Amino acid sequence: MTRYALGVEYDxxxxxxxxxxxxPGESDAGSLQAALEEALSFVAAASIQSVCAGRTDAGVHAACQVVHFDSPADRDPRGWMLGTTSRLPDAICVRWCVPVADDFHARFSARARRYRYRLLNRPVRPALQRQYLAWERRRLDAEAMHRAAQALLGEHDFSAFRTVHCQAPHARRDLQRLDVHRDGEEVIFEVQANAFLHHMVRNLVGTLLEVGRGDRPEAWVGEVLHGRDRTLAGATAPAGGLVFVGPLYPPQWGLPSEATLSDPEEAAPAP
Structure with missing residues (x-):
């Protein structure tokens, strides 16, 4: 039995x-996990079950979702990558496959996870790339949103930014990065944390938009955080602008550079 890690891209x-x-084994046309497992099972000629680094919601995309699975089938990594992709819908592909140690876990071995949120900021909605962009017609102050976001960095109780349906046992997360910048007509949010709550990124973006529109002062974002009340925060931003960039792991696992931490201190186990 060999354990493999996959880098999976999907719309x-x-x-x-x-x-x-x-x-497993029942028909399931709606989930990404089912599509991947059915393709892997075809290549393995046996049932395969997978574990991912972080579950994404409906409509959310991924540049490099990391998945692990176990199989006794004699296939090389290239065979897993190309064979599985050939059985997947056009909206999903396996970008790489790496054999890993038996104690690697796509979810629990990750030290950080990254998301990117792209928002088109102009009077007219997008036609091109509309499935990958959110849209805001009012002019946004990206610099004010960035300044306000810095109050959220560090380990906090993020109850104000989790959905009522979130099943996480607690709301403490370590938010390591939340950068907001403008690139022409786009406003881009880059977010990194040790882990995320259900709808956390979209709720962070929706709250910062209140500042970007000028409806709230910058200091309000910190007040929302400390209030720990979801009803005080902004609306949940649409799913379409969100991409799961991917998780990061310590170098010991031998994954491609896009999934590996470059800072040795970040790679150390959490206390």
């Missing part, structure tokens, strides 16, 4: 999220 527009909606 989540037509899926109901990552998580399988049915039991």
């Amino acid at each position: 989540g527009s037509d899926f109901l999220g990552w998580q399988r909606l049915s039991k």
